[in-house]
Amino acid sequence: MIYPLEIKNLSFKYAQEGKNILNGLNLKISSSEITAITGPSGSGKSTLCYCIMGIIPHIYQGVLEGDVLIYGRPVSKMKVSEIAVSAGIIFQDPDTQLFSPAVEDDIAFGPENLCIDRKEIDRRIVESLEMTGMQKHRFSDPDRLSGGEKQLIAIASVLSLNPDIIIFDEAMSQLDEKSAARVRSIMGGLKKSGKAVIAVENELKNLKMADCLYVLENGVLHEEEING
Numbered sequence: 001m002i003y004p005l006e007i008k009n010l011s012f013k014y015a016q017e018g019k020n021i022l023n024g025l026n027l028k029i030s031s032s033e034i035t036a037i038t039g040p041s042g043s044g045k046s047t048l049c050y051c052i053m054g055i056i057p058h059i060y061q062g063v064l065e066g067d068v069l070i071y072g073r074p075v076s077k078m079k080v081s082e083i084a085v086s087a088g089i090i091f092q093d094p095d096t097q098l099f100s101p102a103v104e105d106d107i108a109f110g111p112e113n114l115c116i117d118r119k120e121i122d123r124r125i126v127e128s129l130e131m132t133g134m135q136k137h138r139f140s141d142p143d144r145l146s147g148g149e150k151q152l153i154a155i156a157s158v159l160s161l162n163p164d165i166i167i168f169d170e171a172m173s174q175l176d177e178k179s180a181a182r183v184r185s186i187m188g189g190l191k192k193s194g195k196a197v198i199a200v201e202n203e204l205k206n207l208k209m210a211d212c213l214y215v216l217e218n219g220v221l222h223e224e225e226i227n228g
């Protein structure tokens, strides 16, 4: 069986660091599921996300062993633009993802880079705004939005690439409860539409909707009971 995402014996050490951050990780991620990953601060959750996105080894260097496979293809052998079609990531701080003067430009940025035609980009802008409930902010300046609204626009800017795998790396940690609830409901909608959702969070309260839960500690992943 070919999974949207499969991690095989993945180990990684940053170039300037002494020890492995990830140590022989194995994980299979399925479509139509929300997979939660938690673990203490500094345990390597974001590093794992970078490996999935190909940011490691394409941008950050170090010693990488094992494989991250997207539909059976190693990300180390894919171009960053190819990976972006299949996998998208939303970071904790939406300011790292938004840089255009108008919301619609941020949402169009990914598809424009892939040379998708204008009509299709327009359709995706409308669809991404609908999915995040941000229609009325299409022409707003992202800088003038609240933290929660910015995070929803950051999500829309990832959804416009329509990736099969969507990673939320502590995307709820700076949000108030109302905005966090909105993000959880978007995750639920993505799951329903067949996406593989990965929710990385420190706070277990934000992971109640997950189908399976892993804890990253000392470089390895352990599966835990959801209600345990």
Ligand SMILES: Nc1ncnc2c1ncn2[C@@H]1O[C@H](COP(=O)(O)OP(=O)(O)O)[C@@H](O)[C@H]1O
Residues within 6 Å of the ligand: 014, 017, 021, 039, 040, 041, 042, 043, 044, 045, 046, 047, 048, 060
């Ligand atoms: N770009 C980097 N270069 C070197 N070390 C890094 C880099 N990013 C993170 N680290 C180190 O890797 C470890 C894991 O960090 P991180 O993956 O951000 O953990 P988490 O997301 O679980 O808080 C930390 O010790 C951190 O200092």
Ligand SMILES: [Mg+2]
Residues within 6 Å of the ligand: 045, 046, 047, 169, 170
């Ligand atoms: Mg992190």
